[in-house]
Amino acid sequence: MLSNLAPIPELYVSYESAQKMKAEAGELTSLDLTPRQICDLELLMNGGFNPLKGFLSEADYDGVVEQMRLADGTLWPMPITLDVSEKFAEGLELGQDIALRDQEGVILATMTVTDRWTPDKAREAEKVFGADDQAHPAVNYLHNVAGKVYLGGPVTGIQQPVHYDFRARRDTPNELRAFFRKVGWRRVVAFQTRNPLHRAHQELTFRAAREAQANLLIHPVVGMTKPGDVDHFTRVRCYEAVLDKYPAATTSMSLLNLAMRMAGPREAVWHGLIRRNHGCTHFIVGRDHAGPGKNSAGEDFYGPYEAQDLFRKYQDEIGIEMVDFKHMVYVQERAQYEPNDEIADKDNVTILNISGTELRRRLREGLEIPEWFSFPEVVEQLRHRYPPRSQQGFTVFFTGFSGSGKSTIANALMVKLMEMGDRPVTLLDGDIVRKNLSSELGFSKEHRDLNIRRIGYVASEITKNGGIAICAPIAPYATTRRAVREDIEAFGAFVEVHVATSIEECERRDRKGLYKLAREGKIKEFTGISDPYDVPEDPELRVETQNVEVDNCAHQVLLKLENMGLIAGR
Ligand code: PPS
Numbered sequence: 078m079l080s081n082l083a084p085i086p087e088l089y090v091s092y093e094s095a096q097k098m099k100a101e102a103g104e105l106t107s108l109d110l111t112p113r114q115i116c117d118l119e120l121l122m123n124g125g126f127n128p129l130k131g132f133l134s135e136a137d138y139d140g141v142v143e144q145m146r147l148a149d150g151t152l153w154p155m156p157i158t159l160d161v162s163e164k165f166a167e168g169l170e171l172g173q174d175i176a177l178r179d180q181e182g183v184i185l186a187t188m189t190v191t192d193r194w195t196p197d198k199a200r201e202a203e204k205v206f207g208a209d210d211q212a213h214p215a216v217n218y219l220h221n222v223a224g225k226v227y228l229g230g231p232v233t234g235i236q237q238p239v240h241y242d243f244r245a246r247r248d249t250p251n252e253l254r255a256f257f258r259k260v261g262w263r264r265v266v267a268f269q270t271r272n273p274l275h276r277a278h279q280e281l282t283f284r285a286a287r288e289a290q291a292n293l294l295i296h297p298v299v300g301m302t303k304p305g306d307v308d309h310f311t312r313v314r315c316y317e318a319v320l321d322k323y324p325a326a327t328t329s330m331s332l333l334n335l336a337m338r339m340a341g342p343r344e345a346v347w348h349g350l351i352r353r354n355h356g357c358t359h360f361i362v363g364r365d366h367a368g369p370g371k372n373s374a375g376e377d378f379y380g381p382y383e384a385q386d387l388f389r390k391y392q393d394e395i396g397i398e399m400v401d402f403k404h405m406v407y408v409q410e411r412a413q414y415e416p417n418d419e420i421a422d423k424d425n426v427t428i429l430n431i432s433g434t435e436l437r438r439r440l441r442e443g444l445e446i447p448e449w450f451s452f453p454e455v456v457e458q459l460r461h462r463y464p465p466r467s468q469q470g471f472t473v474f475f476t477g478f479s480g481s482g483k484s485t486i487a488n489a490l491m492v493k494l495m496e497m498g499d500r501p502v503t504l505l506d507g508d509i510v511r512k513n514l515s516s517e518l519g520f521s522k523e524h525r526d527l528n529i530r531r532i533g534y535v536a537s538e539i540t541k542n543g544g545i546a547i548c549a550p551i552a553p554y555a556t557t558r559r560a561v562r563e564d565i566e567a568f569g570a571f572v573e574v575h576v577a578t579s580i581e582e583c584e585r586r587d588r589k590g591l592y593k594l595a596r597e598g599k600i601k602e603f604t605g606i607s608d609p610y611d612v613p614e615d616p617e618l619r620v621e622t623q624n625v626e627v628d629n630c631a632h633q634v635l636l637k638l639e640n641m642g643l644i645a646g647r
Pocket of ligand 1: 478479480481484507508511520524525526528529549550551552553589591600601602603604608
């Protein structure tokens with residue numbers, strides 16, 4: 078397969094028209110896009126999602142969900158939808174133009190709203206992601222983050238989203254096509270990644286390029302990847318170090334501002350279409366490509382080769398050739414990487430491999446990472462970003478009924494951690510937060526969620542900057558706790574502690590006299606009495622407080638922290 082490097086259509090208007098549209102856009106109803114929508118919009122506008130001309134209409138959406146095809150039959154596996162709140166959608170009329178803005182209010186595009194509908198999200202989850210299971214990050218997003226209503230319609234591009242980081246490394250499809258034309262690359266194999274590259278990746282990409290007799294494009298995703306991944310700043314510094322290890326002038330790197338969905342097989346097909354649009358002729362698809370991890374039953378969402386199989390089926394339509402990923406392992410006796418399935422003398426050689434989990438353990442515990450596994454420059458970047466756990470920030474998040482003892486245990490824990498003195502400690506107690514940060518909020522679900530998200534935000538900042546945040550709200554909703562966990566785990570550990578005092582015991586103690594008032598109906602929406610509490614299913618620790626001293630409860634938390642490597646053993 079040889080490339081066709083003619084420019085592909087973009088959705089941008091000319092500079093003059095853009096200036097005029099910007100001036101006139103003040104009149105339009107505005108939508109502030111979410112980070113994921115901004116990623117989608119960028120690739121819509123610059124042709125990365127060619128042939129899409131805007132956010133999907135209802136007919137296109139139905140076709141994509143049911144059979145991976147737009148209404149006109151064109152292959153397209155991923156619903157690119159503009160989700161909004163019911164309130165925003167209600168105020169619109171079909172045919173109306175709206176302004177799409179970034180999070181600072183800069184106008185990026187306008188969209189003519191041709192379609193508005195309430196999607197069946199359970200169906201979307203089943204068909205697109207394979208199961209309506211919220212352990213899948215995109216299904217979780219669909220149900221808990223995305224708005225209830227979808228808008229569809231063509232987009233007119235005004236300007237690209239602004240990126241202040243690694244500008245020289247970001248290319249639109251047409252910029253890459255122009256580059257390939259200029260350097261005479263007629264066959265280009267793209268490597269998609271959301272992880273740092275180590276020696277095995279370098280070896281396999283190099284082999285893939287040789288096999289396809291092509292040049293190599295390292296094309297990492299820097300938009301949104303799986304929650305918990307290594308941040309893209311660190312990764313790009315790692316990629317830059319690895320780039321020097323390839324033979325000069327055979328390999329290039331470009332950053333892709335894609336918001337991944339972790340949809341395995343469908344995602345692989347989508348990735349292929351995006352790379353074709355970027356002028357590539359070949360695409361490496363691995364074992365469990367874009368896999369989301371385990372489902373709620375602890376099993377893989379997709380079979381290990383499902384992505385390769387689906388890709389192969391649609392390869393001609395995608396217009397890019399698949400290079401299947403070889404599982405590379407290190408053969409100690411020969412001091413080199415070899416494809417696992419090509420080693421004939423397996424019984425006589427020593428095969429070494431370090432899994433992602435093992436790598437994270439070694440980083441966490443400050444253990445050796447051997448030279449055969451990675452490049453010293455990469456390891457240095459990772460060590461800098463991930464100091465041993467005992468030097469990282471973390472959050473202890475207590476949850477339980479009012480009067481369960483959360484605050485008392487949290488206070489005792491704070492004092493003990495301050496006595497150790499190695500990191501700053503902040504206590505975000507439910508009552509205290511409600512007097513300061515959330516003083517205007519009540520106890521509706523909406524207000525409780527807002528309260529917890531605020532606590533989570535402050536805790537994530539503390540964690541990011543190497544401190545210890547102790548939170549002690551009721552936090553009755555599991556989905557909100559999970560969202561906070563995701564925010565924090567981007568920066569450090571999240572230790573959920575369920576203070577499991579029963580509602581009967583809390584009511585019996587009734588320290589603040591609130592249960593009595595709640596029973597009398599004088600306090601409404603009281604957790605455990607007239608409002609729900611989702612018991613944490615899988616907290617890091619559950620403490621019982623009946624017949625147990627506070628000191629002992631706080632000590633159990635300390636032991637857990639020690640056990641997780643978050644505090645050094647004494
Ligand atoms: S939440 O649900 O997490 O936002 O609640 P939180 O911020 O932790 O606030 C709980 C404290 O507010 C008092 N209080 C109530 N709790 C539950 N339900 C209702 N309706 C309510 N009204 C007031 C109560 O004293 C809680 O304090 P704690 O420290 O939990 O006993």
